[in-house]
Amino acid sequence: MKTAEIKLTVTLDDNNVPENIMWESTDSQSKEALPVKSFMLALWDQSYKNTLRIDLWTKDMPVDEMKRFFYETLQTMGDSFLRATGEKNIVEDLRDYCAHFADKMEIKQ
Template sequence: MKKAEIKLTIELDDNNVPENITWESTDAENKEALAVKSMMLALWDHNYKNSLRIDLWTKDMPVDEMKRFFYETLQTMADSFLRATGETNIVEDLRDYCAHFAEKMEITETK
């Protein structure tokens, strides 16, 4: 059986606010740690039937980038949900909401 590890490193200031977030994976082509500004980790606890989450962002994460991060996360959640369940109708609704979110947050397509 093949195994892979994902390592997250969070550097905190004196108030426990993230200053730096890096991640690396044993499966990645590039073995160097990659710096990021925000992360969302969601895990399913099948024993308790609930989600476990870690949402972190650095104190210098720009608000406009956070808006795009949420937008893209919602979009990829729709992709994942479709692959996992095949529920096309609700995924279409979620994509409609993503378009609404992008409009309200004044998010434009990146070139």
């Protein structure tokens, strides 16, 4: 059995606002931690049947990049949902919403 590890390191300012986020993985091509501006982590708690979440972004992440990050996250959630469930119809609806979101947020697709 193989084990992989993902590590997130968050540097906080005096007000506990993220200044830097670094991530690394034992399966990554890169052997050093890489900087990122934001992450969303969602975990399913089987016992309580709910989602545990951590959403963090650095204080210097531009708003236009945050909009793009949300757009791409919604798109990839659709990909994951389709692979997990095979529910093509609802994923098409989500894709339609993503196009609407991109339009409203003025994100170039």
